Amino acid sequence: MKEKVFRDPIHNYIHVKDPIIAQLIDTKEFQRLRRIKQVPTTSYTFHGAEHNRFSHCLGVYEIARRITEIFEQQYPQLWDPKESLITMTAGLLHDIGHGAYSHTFERLFETDHEAYTQEIITNPETEVNAVLRQVSDDFPQEVASVINHTYPNKQVVQLISSQIDCDRMDYLLRDSYYTGTSYGQFDLTRILRVIQPVENGIVFAKNGMHAVEDYLIGRYQMYMQVYFHPASRAMEVLLQNLLKRAKYLYHRDPHYFQSTSPKLIPFFEKQTQLDDYLALDDGVMNTYFQTWMACKDSVLSDLAKRFINRKLFKSITFDQANAEKLEELSTLVKHTGFDPEYYTGIHINLDLPYDVYKPKSNKPRTQIDIAQKDGSKQELSSLSPLVAALSGNIHGDRRYYFPKEMLEAQDLFAQDKQEFQKHIRNEHLVLPD
Known part of the structure; x- marks a missing residue:
């Protein structure tokens, strides 16, 4: 087919050379992603963040396309060219199951976007499935197995889902751009130059270690400053x-x-x-x-x-030591006429920026390995003091949300509201910004 291109603010041109990819983009299930925001409530804090899952999925595909092209050219003994199409396809479709208002909707109605992603891919009634079956009858199942991490080639799985993958690299750059922040910026060009396939996964050349450090620091900053912003969480x-x-x-x-x-x-x-x-x-x-x-x-x-x-709720931070006091705050909220069931909320955002591989954990992570000159591998945090400082440490906070009116005391409920504010001070809870 004649090459198609999408003009993109992150990658300049997104190149589509394979007819299967072009047809997948044109399916109704993929076009629906134009109507699903990438970061649904973040736009209420960073007004430019109106971008959608469609553009993100195209970006993930483009990074996967570039990497597989590099692997085919430079590592023919380590990378099977037959794996390139499934890698690009999984990158394109990895988020096709995201729903309206994403994770908030999921929690309340017990839906699972990853399960829906796999169903869209494997259900014979979808347009996506019809396109995938043009490759082979079992190609939909193979793509779904990349999504659920059971695909036998770990190189492919790690490119789509690991601690440094095509998905994370695109959303950090894209979210940083559209929020107008610089926290998530890193040298993608350098990372693509130093990424390498090995027998059972991917590694990074030692001379590219600082680019990987930069990526991890950028990810940490994006979570702390953008994704965990109190106003977005209030929404x-x-x-x-x-x-x-x-x-x-x-x-x-x-x-x-x-x-x-x-x-x-x-x-x-x-x-x-x-x-x-x-x-x-x-x-x-x-x-x-x-x-x-x-x-x-x-x-x-x-x-x-x-x-x-x-009209946002306000919040205070708390820890497990004073969590029991939140019930008293909710009682005071109720005394002022607000049903705490709907006018208060606990929102916990915690993130593990990086961790080493721990096979006995519930969800073991694929660690980032750095290739040495003698051909051996060494885990990143053992080489980088910066990454060692982040490794294994959980960051974030716990917030209790309540109506802004609780901070306004000039009404019939002034006494209860003053008592509410007194409780905050006495328990050393952090006052709202």
């Missing part, structure tokens, strides 16, 4: 409580939701099919939220207005 809490209220009300007034938000009914009923899942996107959800603003239920209406109009 997540609002969204979770809004959907939780809708789920509660549905069983008391199903007719209201049948007329205002019919595509959510299968999720309320816990009887979802793949078509139901694919019918939802961020735009559909936002339309429902705007409709709910006029609901007679004061809680659903108020939460919808707060979400649509960005």
